Amino acid sequence: MTDHADQPGYAQALAELDSILRELESADVDVDRLADRVARAAELIAICRSRITAARVRIDAVVAELDGDDEPDAG
DSSP states (O other): OOOOTTSOOHHHHHHHHHHHHHHHHSTTOOHHHHHHHHHHHHHHHHHHHHHHHHHHHHHHHHHHHHHHHTSOOOO
16 A cells, blocks of 8 residues: 655645645646646645555445445354
């Protein structure tokens, strides 16, 4: 699994994405920085997707464990 220690958390990545979006929507967007900001936004989206996928896997495991507890004992 990917080491998330050097990456921002989901909320931080989302906040940075929001900031980049506001910057890109402004009338005075710096064209020299445009490609860099779009590349950073793509990185942040990948981080968010990874975090969501990891959370989904963990949730599915917990639900599967709970569903297993509902089965009657075969003894």
